[in-house]
Amino acid sequence: MDVILFLLVSILLISLLPFYLILVTSHRGQPLPPGRMGWPVVGESLEFVSAGRRGVPEQFFKERMKMFSTQVFKTSLLRVSTAVFCGPSGNKFLFSNENKLVSLWWPRSVDKVFPSASTSNTSIEEAKRVRKLAVAFLKPEALQRYIGTMDAMAKMHLQTKWATAATSTVHVNTLVKTYTFALACKLFMSVEDTGVVAKLEKRMTDLAGGILSIPLDLPGSSFRRGIEGSRWMRRELMGIVKKRKSDLLLGSTCGGDHHHHQNRDMLSHMLENGGDHETSTLSEEDVVNKIMGLLIGGHDTASCVITCFIKYMAELPHIYDLVLKEQREIAKSKRPGELLNWDDIQKMRHTWNVACEVMRLWAPVQGGFKEALTDFTYAGFFIPKGFKLYWSANTTHKNPDYFEEPEKFDPWRxxxxxxxxxxxxxxxxxxxxxxxxxxxxxxxxxxMHNLVNKYRWEKVIADEKIIVDPMPEPAKGLPIRLYPH
Incomplete structure (x- = not known):
């Protein structure tokens, strides 16, 4: 039996070899970008993932840029042939040619873990619709009214989750994710029940882990857990959507405000459409899909930045002192019980510079895929229609050509x-x-305003490193000891 299986696999590989050789050499006599495709099927996905898990995601790109080209090289990621565009010129080309030469593309794992509610729409089309709805809700002038809620929830979270652990050990990564996800549930859906939020967060963790995993549907794999988490989330969110739709039909509004449209959350905004003709026929399944997309963003992006921010503040006391000074001045300007407002946020210039430096070293969005809409030439190399393209923050953020002493933490940049x-x-x-x-x-x-005004802290594991899997996070969850002021 083993011999027969071996022969069948051998025949399959031999039959695929000519196509593989054509792909990795040239196309129509024009050179494809230089590079290597790695192993059949898996390509170089294992090397790509491994570099992130070792805490050096930039190494994958540095090695290939040095070996092949500093502008563009080819590889195979997540089972697709990919051209990686490098440096600021590559970023500019891909970002400025959206919907002209290139368009958004996601790996097969995304469609499997995060399928479209509509049989006529792919996850990419759904993402574009989510984006259009989200832009109006998330623009600065619209978000200003939620600063007080963010401040109040941060205070409550620190009081209920951190204060009891003062002078003992807390695991930052877990607690910060709990905060950012609870805030997303509150602002996007007005869901505040801690039990409901906890169950949603657990499944969201599985879902997020499966989105950019290697798409092998095996028991216990990240991909399988992502699919199962997605199904569970859909069922739970459908119940929330149906309840809200019923409330709106009865004339009720979120938060008990029956008169002011501006106090409604994203869920009500989607169900009522705001007069947008393109979204006026959103089904309940469409709304569930879009809320899931927003929750994914609310689960990981800010949490990884806050966690890494806390790490560097523990390691760099002089940076902590500057942030504390700025935040104490803002706190002293407030009346007792007065929450933060837009003007206060604008005064947090140095604190935001520190956050920007954190994101330079550990970008919350490590990179993204696109697809060639037509044949074109870039940097003297042929890019065929349908070829998958990838940009990465790691080709510039830690590159000394663009950032002097790139390993040094320097918010004054x-x-x-x-x-x-x-x-x-x-x-x-x-x-x-x-x-x-x-x-x-x-x-x-x-x-961070609330945390630094309340605590100083130190790392429990002095040499704990940050890994990328698929978002940046401390390898051991960043345990710290808190010391109240």
């Missing part, structure tokens, strides 16, 4: 004009810049 265009891309760029960028900024600053 962001004073004045800041980094050169297209070198600093923690939220992507162009038409596909993350619409939650400003939401994340407010969330990060509100939380």
């Amino acid at each position: 962001f004073d004045g004009m800041g980094p050169a265009p297209y070198t600093y891309v923690p939220f992507g760029g162009g038409a596909r810049t993350c619409p939650g960028k400003e939401y994340a900024r407010l969330e990060i600053l509100a939380f």
Whole structure:
């Protein structure tokens, strides 16, 4: 039996070899970008993932840029042939040619873990619709009214989850994810029940882990857990959507406010459509899909930045002292019980520079896929229609050509004009810049304002490293000891 299986596999590999050789050499006599495709089926996915899990995601790109090209090289990631565009010129090209030469593309694992509710829409089309709905809700002028809620929830979270652990050990990564996810549930859906939020967060962790995993549907795999988590989330969110739809039909509004549309959350915004003709026929399944997309962003993006922020503040007391000084001045300007407002956030310039430096070293969005809409040439190499493309923050963020002493933590890099265009891309760029960028900024600053005014801390594991899997996070969850002021 083993011999027969071996022969069948051998025949399959031999039959695929000609196509494989054509792919890795040239196309129509024009050279494809230089590079290597790795092993059949898995390509170089294992090397890509391994570099992140070792805490050196930039190494995968540095090695290939040195070996093949500093502008573009080919590889195979997540079972697809991919051209990696490097440096600020590569970022600029992909970001500025959205819907012209390139378009958004996601790996097969995304469609499996995060399937479209509509048989006519792919997850990519759904993402575009989510983005359009989210932009109006997440623009700065709309978010200003939620700063007080962010501040109040940060205070409550520190009081209920951190205060009891003062002078003992807390695991930052877990607690911060709990906070950011609870805030997303509150602002997007007005869900505040801690039991419901905890169950949703557990399944969201499984779902998020499966989205960019290697798409092998095996028992116990991240991909399988992601699919199962997605199914569970859909069932739970459908119940919430149906209840809200019923409430709206009865004339009720979120938060008990029956008169002011601006106090409604994202869920009500989606169900009522705001007069947008393109979204006026959203089904309950469509709404569930879009809320899931927003919750994924609310689960990991800000939490990884806050966690890494806390790590560096423990390691760099002089940075902590500067942030504390800035935040204490803001706290002293407030009346007892008065919450943060937009003007307060604008005063947190140095704190935000520190956050920007954290994101330079550990970008919350490590990179993204696109697809060639047509044949084109880039840097003298042929890119065929349908070829998958990838940009990565790791080709610039830790590159000494763009950031002097890139391993040094230096928030003053962001004073004045800041980094050169297209070198600093923690939220992507162009038409596909993350619409939650400003939401994340407010969330990060509100939380750090409360944390530094309440505590100083130290790391339990002095040499704990950050890994990327698929988001940056401390390998051991960042246990720290808290010391109240």
